[in-house]
Amino acid sequence: MTHLIIYAHPSEDSFSRQLVDRIKQCSEPLNTVIVRDLYAMDFNAVLKKEELNNLKKGIIAEDVDKEQAFVEDADLISVVYPLWWASFPAILKGYIDRVFSYGFAYRSGKNGMEGLLTGRAVVMHTSMGNSVSEDDQDNLLPNLTAIHGHEVFGFCDMDLMQHFFYPEIISATELEKEAFIENTVAYYKELFISERN
Template sequence: MMKTLVIFAHPNSDSFNGAIRYVVENQLKENGVEYIVKDLYAMNFNGILTVNDLMQMRKGTVADDIALEQNDVRWAENLIFIFPIWWIAPPAIVKGWIDRVLSHGFAYEHQEDGTIKGLLGDKRALIITTSGANQEKMQNEGTLEAIETMLIKGIFNFSGISDVTYENLFQVTSTTDEKRQEMLQQVASLVSRL
């Protein structure tokens, strides 16, 4: 049975991102997948990397809240992230989770020759984001490519995860309910292929 960790980050569980989460969970249940959901806002996850965190990481230990998150990442074969794109980036709480959880010695390590070795190569990632802008605008302005580079290369590939699927759902705030339903069917299809 595939084990999946879902990282959800939206302050409003009744948002379209919340609907995505609902579809993801239903599809995982339908597929008979064992899963854990981390609702970062509901958990009041502390996304601030502190000096103490850094000092502990240098000693090869981490704070208890980070250890808990890392154990869940270790357990999972699939990681699913659901969050909106704000200011051409994930919400701060997601970046904070990444800063604290995908830490040196856990997600990556430095090699003697100065290169970086990713340590999470046994994982797959599905990233589902939403944006208010349309696809053409984001492509023409280069913002979509920048987001993909940051997420896929800068975070997941860096951590050793080479099997990454990224899907942004465009114009979620201004499109029709019919289009949103199509998007949710697309999400179910993505999850069913994991």
């Protein structure tokens, strides 16, 4: 498989970084792994007027074209990011705005909008400051999966396989973080075994 990891965190010492490194490490012996580190790339996250107009003429910006090729080639996409104001960090939101563009990721069909990225599996990873019990009160986690997952990746006809939440990361001990990571790595190992059979 080709495994694309889309990663959005500015800090080298973040939990998200640890997670990406370990996902990469467990995937590499079995898959072609490509990590797109949006901060390291200094990805231009603002979709502006000219680009939006160009899109209507079928003109794709060079940096977007490059990212779309990675998405196109991917069988599995892992998305790793911290929860910022109940949303994606702006750089990731902008990546989605620009890369999952009309005509590439979705289009208007006979029966309304149709996704064009059929067949790609997606696993999402969201680290959080809040506890699950705090957010459960508002049923927040299923809503986040609906909005961040199904409304984005599902909308493009990708298959959202799993959405991991990592609560209370700010106050978690190294042992607690390691337990989260081991659970995630075990999930990927199972996934890779089932893909091979």
